[in-house]
Amino acid sequence: MARVWIDGPKFCNYVEDDKRVLGQVVTIGIEPKWQAYDNTKLNKSKTTALPIGVFDTLAEAKAAVEKIHESFRKKLDDLGQAIGEAIGEAKFGE
Numbered sequence: 001m002a003r004v005w006i007d008g009p010k011f012c013n014y015v016e017d018d019k020r021v022l023g024q025v026v027t028i029g030i031e032p033k034w035q036a037y038d039n040t041k042l043n044k045s046k047t048t049a050l051p052i053g054v055f056d057t058l059a060e061a062k063a064a065v066e067k068i069h070e071s072f073r074k075k076l077d078d079l080g081q082a083i084g085e086a087i088g089e090a091k092f093g094e
Contacts, residue, residue: 003069005062012058014065023065024049025058034061038068 003022006013014023024037033056037049052068055061 003066012062014062014069022069023052025055025061025065027058028054034058036061036064038065040069 003014003016006015011024011026013021014025015021021039023039025034026037027033028035033054035054036052038052039049041050042048043050052064053061055064
């Protein structure tokens with residue numbers, strides 16, 4: 001399943017499948033601001049998801065969550081490629 005946003009009036013969840021909520025944005029205050037969270041990491045006190053920051057618009061908050069997870073996905077892809085190349089070299093380098 002592709003990563004998608006499930007939007008609500010006060011919060012939105014960035015999900016990868018029906019079990020993994022990767023990030024969340026929540027409206028805060030009287031003047032709507034948006035607090036973004038990375039749900040894959042804990043805050044320093046290990047009590048809630050890691051806050052990413054407060055943003056003026058929903059679009060900015062969503063972009064921040066997406067950027068974190070796209071960066072992580074790229075690192076995993078790069079690692080997978082490096083492992084694949086190392087295995088290939090080990091097999092064919094004999």
